[in-house]
Amino acid sequence: MKLIKLATVAAVAGVCATTGVQAQTLAQTKEAGHLKCGINTGLVGFAFTDDQGNWQGFDVALCKAVAAAIFGDPGAVEYTSLTGKTRFTALASGEVDLLSRNTTWTLTRDVDLKLTFVGVNYYDGQGFMVPKALGVTSALELDGATVCIQTGTTTELNLADYFRANNMSYEPVPIETNAEAQQKYLADACDVYTTDASGLAATRASFEDPSAHMILPEIISKEPLGPVVRQGDDEWADINRWVLNALLIAEEKGVTKANVKDMASSSDLDPEVARLLGVEGDYGSMLGLPKDWAANVIAAVGNYGEVFDEYLGPDTPIGLERGLNALYTDGGIQYAPPFR
Amino acid sequence: MSVATGAPPPTFRIDMLWRDERYRSGFIQAIAMIILMLGVAWLVNNTIENLSALGKDFDFGFLWQSAQYDINQRLIEYNNQDTNARAALVGILNTLLIAVMGCVSATFLGVVAGVLRLSKNWLIARLMTVYVETFRNVPVLIWILLVAAVVNESLPSPRAFRGVDTGAFVATNRGFYIPAPILDAGGGIVVGIFLASIVALIIVRRWARKRQDATGEQLPLFWIGLGILLVPAVLAYFVLGMPIRLEYPELKGFNFGGGIYMRDSLVALWLALSLYTGAFISEIVRAGILSVSHGQTEAAAALGLRPNRAMRLIILPQALRVIVPPLISQYLNLTKNSSLAIAVGYMDATGTLGGITLNQTGREMECILLLMGFYLIVSLFISTVMNIYNSRVKLVER
Numbered sequence: 052m053k054l055i056k057l058a059t060v061a062a063v064a065g066v067c068a069t070t071g072v073q074a075q076t077l078a079q080t081k082e083a084g085h086l087k088c089g090i091n092t093g094l095v096g097f098a099f100t101d102d103q104g105n106w107q108g109f110d111v112a113l114c115k116a117v118a119a120a121i122f123g124d125p126g127a128v129e130y131t132s133l134t135g136k137t138r139f140t141a142l143a144s145g146e147v148d149l150l151s152r153n154t155t156w157t158l159t160r161d162v163d164l165k166l167t168f169v170g171v172n173y174y175d176g177q178g179f180m181v182p183k184a185l186g187v188t189s190a191l192e193l194d195g196a197t198v199c200i201q202t203g204t205t206t207e208l209n210l211a212d213y214f215r216a217n218n219m220s221y222e223p224v225p226i227e228t229n230a231e232a233q234q235k236y237l238a239d240a241c242d243v244y245t246t247d248a249s250g251l252a253a254t255r256a257s258f259e260d261p262s263a264h265m266i267l268p269e270i271i272s273k274e275p276l277g278p279v280v281r282q283g284d285d286e287w288a289d290i291n292r293w294v295l296n297a298l299l300i301a302e303e304k305g306v307t308k309a310n311v312k313d314m315a316s317s318s319d320l321d322p323e324v325a326r327l328l329g330v331e332g333d334y335g336s337m338l339g340l341p342k343d344w345a346a347n348v349i350a351a352v353g354n355y356g357e358v359f360d361e362y363l364g365p366d367t368p369i370g371l372e373r374g375l376n377a378l379y380t381d382g383g384i385q386y387a388p389p390f391r
Numbered sequence: 392m393s394v395a396t397g398a399p400p401p402t403f404r405i406d407m408l409w410r411d412e413r414y415r416s417g418f419i420q421a422i423a424m425i426i427l428m429l430g431v432a433w434l435v436n437n438t439i440e441n442l443s444a445l446g447k448d449f450d451f452g453f454l455w456q457s458a459q460y461d462i463n464q465r466l467i468e469y470n471n472q473d474t475n476a477r478a479a480l481v482g483i484l485n486t487l488l489i490a491v492m493g494c495v496s497a498t499f500l501g502v503v504a505g506v507l508r509l510s511k512n513w514l515i516a517r518l519m520t521v522y523v524e525t526f527r528n529v530p531v532l533i534w535i536l537l538v539a540a541v542v543n544e545s546l547p548s549p550r551a552f553r554g555v556d557t558g559a560f561v562a563t564n565r566g567f568y569i570p571a572p573i574l575d576a577g578g579g580i581v582v583g584i585f586l587a588s589i590v591a592l593i594i595v596r597r598w599a600r601k602r603q604d605a606t607g608e609q610l611p612l613f614w615i616g617l618g619i620l621l622v623p624a625v626l627a628y629f630v631l632g633m634p635i636r637l638e639y640p641e642l643k644g645f646n647f648g649g650g651i652y653m654r655d656s657l658v659a660l661w662l663a664l665s666l667y668t669g670a671f672i673s674e675i676v677r678a679g680i681l682s683v684s685h686g687q688t689e690a691a692a693a694l695g696l697r698p699n700r701a702m703r704l705i706i707l708p709q710a711l712r713v714i715v716p717p718l719i720s721q722y723l724n725l726t727k728n729s730s731l732a733i734a735v736g737y738m739d740a741t742g743t744l745g746g747i748t749l750n751q752t753g754r755e756m757e758c759i760l761l762l763m764g765f766y767l768i769v770s771l772f773i774s775t776v777m778n779i780y781n782s783r784v785k786l787v788e789r
Contacts, residue, residue: 136750143445143753164753165446185550195644197565202733202742203750211461211471222646223461224656225736225747239548240564240655242645283446 076148076280076287077121077339085127088114089147092132092228095253096362096369097153106130109362110151112352113172113278113295117149120294120344125351134227135203139164142281149291150279153247155205165282169292172277172355174375174384176270177206178248180255183265185242190269194219199232199241201225206246209272229254247274249363249371256368290338297345299387300327301354303378308353315346327390334390355385442756451761453752454479460747462738464654475748482743483765489660489739490726490769496665497725498718501672508677519673526670532731534667539659539735542566549646561640561647566654568640568647577634585624592619656737660729668725675717679710711784719777723770730766740765 080086090110091098098108106114106128115125131147142150143165153175154160156168179198181187190213200207202225214221224241226232233254236244244251248270255261278295280288301307304324306314314320315328325331329342336342352358356378363371377383408418442449458478461471466484469477508519526534546564561568574582599610628635640650683706691701732739733746740762749758 136746139750139753140755159751159753193645195646195648197646202736202747207747208459208751211459214461215471221461223463225463225733225738225742227733235543238543238564239550240543281445 076284077290080121080148084122085129086114086118086121086149087131087147088117088128089131089133089138089141089150089152090114091152092134092230094153094229094250095257096367096371097250097253098132107362109173109358110153112358112362113151114149116298116348116352117291117294119347119351120290120297120340123341123344123347135201136227138203139166142166142279145281148280148287153250153276154279155247156275156277157205160279166279167282167288168277168279169288170277170295171275171385172295173249173275175247175249175274175276177209177245177272177274178251178270179267180236180244180251180264181242181267182239183263187267190267190271191217191219193221193243195221196242197222197224197240198243198245199224199226199235200245201229201232202227204246205272205274210245213271233257247276249276249369252371253363253369256370286339290340293338294348296387296390297327297348298352298355298358299378299385300390301345301349302356303380303387306349306354308349308351308357311346311349315343323390438756447756449756450754451757453748453754453757456752458748458751460751462743464657464738475744475752478748479740479744479761482738482740485737485743486726486729486732486739486741486765487769489657489664489729489732489737492661493664493668493725493729494722496661497668497672497721500665500669501721502676504669504673505676505680508673509680523670523673526666527674531663531667531728532734534663535659535731535734538663539655542655542659549642552642552647557640557642557647559637559639561650563647564655565646566652566656567658568650568652570637570639571649571651573636573638575634575636577631580631581624581627581635584627585620588620588623592616595619654737656732656735659735660732660737664725664728667728668721671721671724672718675714675721676710679712679714680706682713683709708784712786715777715781715784719774719781722773722777726769726773727766 088111090106090108093099094108096108097110098106101107111130114128114130118127119125121127131141133141133147133150133152138150138152138154139160141147151172153173154168155175156171160166161168179190179193187193193214198210198221200210200223207223207225210221210223224235226235229246229250232244232246235241237258244254246254248266251266255264255266258264278291280291300323301311304321304327306324306327311328314324315330320328320330322331326334328346329335329344333342335344338344341347353361356373359373359376360366363369365372373381373383375384377385379386408414454476455474457472458475459471460478462469462478462481464485465481466488467477467481469481504519504522507515508523510516510519543564546562549563549565552561552563559570595615596612599612599615603609638649640647640652643649687705687709688701691705692698696704729739730741730745733742736742738746744765745758745762749755752758
């Protein structure tokens with residue numbers, strides 16, 4: 052029996068051969084000279100290429116921040132675009148070391164897929180987008196509709212739950228990437244497109260005529276999106292967690308991309324800011340990072356609020372409000388533990 | 392080395408292992424075997440080590456947990472509370488459906504195109520050449536995407552049919568609807584009679600052939616056959632009060648209801664796979680026909696056989712011997728190429744077991760192994776069936 056098992060394992064070993072990756076991610080990253088970061092294949096606002104062909108976006112900014120913390124250089128990143136289906140395999144096999152790709156934190160992923168979510172960089176929920184011409188105003192009117200979904204996502208499962216709970220039927224059309232879903236939706240091959248509400252807003256912003264489409268009021272799930280690393284390398288998880296926390300603390304304390312240099316050399320500093328920027332104490336070495344890592348992060352990408360405003364905020368075509376993602380001091384739930 | 396000690400020569404020296412013809416072959420085979428085993432051992436070890444490094448075990452228990460996702464095309468009852476194993480079965484049936492549909496239509500297309508390519512009509516022969524060369528030389532994935540895009544972008548959406556009398560067949564950008572036969576009470580009897588007619592037809596044909604062998608007389612088999620096939624079934628249909636009717640598709644809410652729904656993904660995959668594989672089969676058929684020497688045709692003509700009978704009785708049986716073995720490969724190719732289904736969202740075995748189940752449970756190794764096992768079994772089954780057929784048509788040596 053054991054022999055059969057071994058033989059079958061061997062049959063696919065060639066396909067699945069992975070390199071042993073545990074516990075030395077930071078050392079390996081430093082040796083490689085760049086961070087291996089997994090991002091979306093393309094979602095306006097979260098991960099997209101600018102006119103020079105460089106990756107930009109809310110999720111991409113986190114890759115840059117981690118690279119800035121380790122190397123002091125936000126450009127030291129090797130990006131890998133991943134679909135909903137390929138992302139976890141890529142992370143588990145070591146093809147990427149950080150997955151920053153609108154990934155929902157769930158129990159199965161955290162526990163059974165052996166991943167570690169280091170925080171939540173966007174609190175989201177699943178919504179529905181329909182053409183206004185359809186005349187639908189509520190998700191409860193969607194009985195019998197054809198729904199485009201990105202396969203391999205939590206939205207696929209939420210959708211099944213929601214329609215079952217409301218005793219409605221639907222025709223799922225599984226799709227690999229956001230771009231394909233957009234094409235099908237615009238060709239009217241599906242009545243409804245469902246994904247995270249932020250993704251819907253981003254997708255709609257890229258349409259020729261965004262006003263012809265509406266996002267239905269129902270939000271049918273909790274989708275806490277966050278950066279993910281492999282389970283088992285706590286040191287690496289800590290670095291990523293605290294880079295995200297540093298971005299939030301910087302916003303809370305008013306440290307911005309523009310003033311971070313001046314603040315670091317100023318003599319009259321808020322004690323927490325002094326610790327954050329490495330003026331006081333040596334918190335960097337605890338993480339295996341340079342003393343001024345957080346200052347480098349903020350100088351490279353700005354604080355959390357700046358990143359949000361640059362890619363998703365009201366002044367962008369996507370025009371998302373902060374909502375739940377405001378700091379706890381502004382009525383949101385973004386709350387970082389103290390930096391000490 | 393057992394080979395060496397099996398028959399000890401009077402003066403055995405170690406270099407005889409590679410210098411002496413008696414030992415060389417065995418020695419080289421033994422070395423090759425050892426290297427192969429070492430390679431396998433390395434792969435097994437690597438896999439086990441990495442699985443444990445990732446903290447993953449090897450367990451098929453997930454198959455009996457609820458799948459929690461929906462599948463659009465279901466040939467059997469399935470809902471999102473059913474197990475992953477059942478979801479996989481739904482996908483497997485979808486794969487088999489597309490494989491059977493594809494093989495039938497590709498064979499039909501291939502035979503027609505192959506024969507027409509040999510036509511003396513210049514235009515038809517050239518047209519078939521264009522068909523074969525364009526489809527053979529572009530990757531099948533591109534064809535699948537192209538057909539899907541054409542269906543999605545050029546046909547009207549179901550909404551465009553609001554207030555329109557649609558009739559029996561509807562073509563929308565979400566797929567095609569055809570009438571569905573509905574059996575009322577007594578409908579089963581009509582179907583049963585029709586099936587019995589088919590059996591009767593086969594028996595009559597056998598009898599007619601025996602009679603021809605014995606007496607040399609031929610029966611007008613086509614008309615007799617048509618009569619046996621249709622007359623009883625049609626009579627029963629009217630006697631029982633027309634118990635079979637057609638259900639037409641009707642616009643209900645967002646989509647059409649009723650009728651048989653052939654999804655855009657199914658049509659795209661079916662059409663692209665058939666056209667692509669058909670191009671290869673047409674070349675096989677052409678080669679098979681050309682392999683029969685022209686002397687056979689002339690000899691048949693000299694015996695007084697008309698061209699179509701010469702083709703049916705003399706040329707084709709000989710051509711089949713050349714055609715069948717490469718045809719098996721094409722059927723296998725088509726079946727395996729159907730795993731490209733996910734590109735257009737057709738939920739085949741790769742889409743369910745190797746796609747959503749794999750992704751939602753994170754059991755890559757187990758899912759991929761099961762998937763490989765499934766395709767292996769299907770391919771071996773097709774090979775076996777076709778090999779049995781091949782042994783029936785191949786040259787019988789006397």
